[in-house]
Amino acid sequence: xxxxxxxxxxxxxxxxxxxxxxxxxxxxxxxxxxxxxxxxxxxxxxxxxxxxxxxxxxxxxxxxxxxxxxxxxxxxxxxxxxxxxxxxxxxxxxxxxxxxxxxxxxxxxxxxxxxxxxxxxxxxxxxxxxxxxxxxxxxxxxxxxxxxxxxxxxxxxxxxxxxxxxxxxxxxxxxxxxxxxxxxxxxxxxxxxxxxxxxxxxxxxxxxxxxxxxxxxxxxxxxxxxxxxxxxxxxxxxxxxxxxxxxxxxxxxxxxxxxxxxxxxxxxxxxxxxxxxxxxxxxxxxxxxxxxxxxxxxxxxxxxxxxxxxxxxxxxxxxxxxxxxxxxxxxxxxxxx
Ligand code: AFP
Numbered sequence: 330x331x332x333x334x335x336x337x338x339x340x341x342x343x344x345x346x347x348x349x350x351x352x353x354x355x356x357x358x359x360x361x362x363x364x365x366x367x368x369x370x371x372x373x374x375x376x377x378x379x380x381x382x383x384x385x386x387x388x389x390x391x392x393x394x395x396x397x398x399x400x401x402x403x404x405x406x407x408x409x410x411x412x413x414x415x416x417x418x419x420x421x422x423x424x425x426x427x428x429x430x431x432x433x434x435x436x437x438x439x440x441x442x443x444x445x446x447x448x449x450x451x452x453x454x455x456x457x458x459x460x461x462x463x464x465x466x467x468x469x470x471x472x473x474x475x476x477x478x479x480x481x482x483x484x485x486x487x488x489x490x491x492x493x494x495x496x497x498x499x500x501x502x503x504x505x506x507x508x509x510x511x512x513x514x515x516x517x518x519x520x521x522x523x524x525x526x527x528x529x530x531x532x533x534x535x536x537x538x539x540x541x542x543x544x545x546x547x548x549x550x551x552x553x554x555x556x557x558x559x560x561x562x563x564x565x566x567x568x569x570x571x572x573x574x575x576x577x578x579x580x581x582x583x584x585x586x587x588x589x590x591x592x593x594x595x596x597x598x599x600x601x602x603x604x605x606x607x608x609x610x611x612x613x614x615x616x617x618x619x620x621x622x623x624x625x626x627x628x629x630x631x632x633x634x635x636x637x638x639x640x641x642x643x644x645x646x647x648x649x650x651x652x653x654x655x656x657x658x659x660x661x662x663x664x665x666x
Contacts, residue, residue, distance in 0.1 A: 340529040342369055342507060342518045353513055360421045364445055364470070365495070365509070367422075369527055371415035372466050372499040372507065375408045375452070376520060379501040382458065395429050404458050405429055408451035408466065421445050423473060426486055426642065428611040433486060433642070445494075446471040446486055450611035453498075454579025463502035465581025469615040470495040486642065490614030490635035498615065500581050508534065508588070510622040515588070536625040539654040540591020541572045544583045552599035556663025563662065580607065584616050584650065588623055593651035593659055597630070605629070605647035609639055613648050626656040630665030 340348075346362040382404060391403050409429045416422045417436055423443030425434045428450040437443035449468040457464055472494055477484045497509030505520035507527050515534040518527035543564050550561055564572045575592075577583050583594050596607050607613050617627030617634035627634040627650040637646065649659050 342509075342527040342529070345516060345518070345529055346511075349511070349513060361445075361495075361511075364416075364419045364421050364447075367415040367419045368412070368447075368468055368497070369507065371412040372505070373520065373525065373527075374411045374415075375404075375466060376499070376501050376505040378404060378407055378411075379458075379464065399456075402452070402455040402458055405452045405455045412449060412451050412466070416447060422447055424482065424486060425449075426610065427451060428608055428643070433482060435482065444473050446473060448486070448610050448615075450608065453581050453612065454577070457577075457579050462577060462579060463500055463582035463585075464579050465498050465500040465585075467498045467581060467612055467615050468496065469493050469610065469618070483642075486610075487639040489638050490609075490617055493614060493618050493635075496615035496618040498581050498584070498619070500585050502582065502585075506530070506585070508585070508619060510619050512618075512622065515619050515623045534588065534623050536588050536620060536623040536652055537591030538624065538652055540587070540593075540652045541570075542575050542587070542590060542592030543572050543655070544574070544576050544587065544592060544594040544651075545596070546576060546578070547574065549599045549601075552601060553597050554663060554665065557595065557597045557659070560659050560662035580612055580616070584620075587651045588619070588625070591652040591655070593649065593655035595659060596648045597663070598647045598665070602645065604645045606645060607648050609634070609637060609644045609646040610642065613646050613650075616650060620650050624653065625651055626653050628656060628660065630660070630663060 343362060343366055346365055350357040350362060391406060409427050413425060416425055420442055422445050423437045424446040425436055426448040447468060447470050451466055452464055453467055454464040471488050471492055473485045495511045499507045507518045508515055517531035517534055519530045521528045550558055563569055587594050596605055598605050613634050620627045629647045649656050
């Protein structure tokens with residue numbers, strides 16, 4: 330329904346979160362939507378920097394390497410600090426953990442009000458920045474555990490993905506799109522630059538159960554486990570009926586396509602990276618939560634991503650994520666030992 334019966338309705342991400350909260354959690358105080366508004370504010374600022382990246386001196390590497398051993402891009406630093414600044418003003422956020430930082434940032438002394446922990450990859454796919462390829466921000470939100478002393482910071486952070494209260498991503502591309510879930514479906518918003526707000530564009534997104542696209546850095550196939558290599562042979566065989574390969578090299582962009590069109594994204598273990606490359610807390614967990622909420626599946630080859638108990642902040646994991654039938658197909662060839 331629309332106000333006049335003619336124009337499409339306008340619903341911003343804030344309105345959407347508030348309405349959903351009112352419907353499903355009548356006792357909610359609004360503090361959570363206030364927290365998420367820090368994420369939308371930060372990502373609008375990052376989107377603006379990304380759009381003007383070639384015009385101002387923010388392209389290229391800083392010369393530093395991050396805790397993952399990767400070259401830090403100038404935009405990585407801008408995105409990290411922007412998100413930290415915006416979240417710092419939200420009284421409910423106690424701890425912030427970034428893929429770019431060595432250690433968690435304790436924003437508030439532990440107390441009942443600062444009960445949220447936010448984990449994020451400020452600029453995923455940042456090695457693609459200089460060549461105008463889509464990049465993104467991924468976030469995951471947890472609550473402090475009630476059964477653990479407030480000062481045991483790592484115990485609060487290292488919770489399995491099935492404890493996430495929200496997760497989402499923003500993709501900076503031909504348009505800037507945000508997708509989020511609070512465990513109540515996946516909803517998508519497009520940044521309308523004319524009003525500076527994310528407007529609802531897809532509600533209750535469903536990932537197709539199958540899709541004829543596979544997405545993997547196939548150059549590593551000599552290093553993949555045998556089962557994955559057998560799957561890759563099958564996918565290219567006549568028997569499969571024909572698949573297309575799409576690989577952008579920005580997880581957010583490859584995942585966004587998989588969510589909408591279906592298919593499967595794989596980053597298996599390699600000889601060089603026996604535990605995979607992607608980070609459990611900042612990449613796999615939030616995207617697994619979104620995938621499952623949209624009807625998809627995410628596994629490391631042995632167990633559901635969301636059931637993995639993290640043991641370290643920057644832990645990596647193999648990842649197979651996407652349409653249910655396609656992930657099942659990969660697993661029928663490969664089950665990690
Ligand atoms: P960068 O942030 O260093 O560009 O890494 C991106 C990423 O973590 C993820 O977004 C991609 O899916 C994956 O790495 C690509 O890795 P390969 O270059 O090894 O294929």
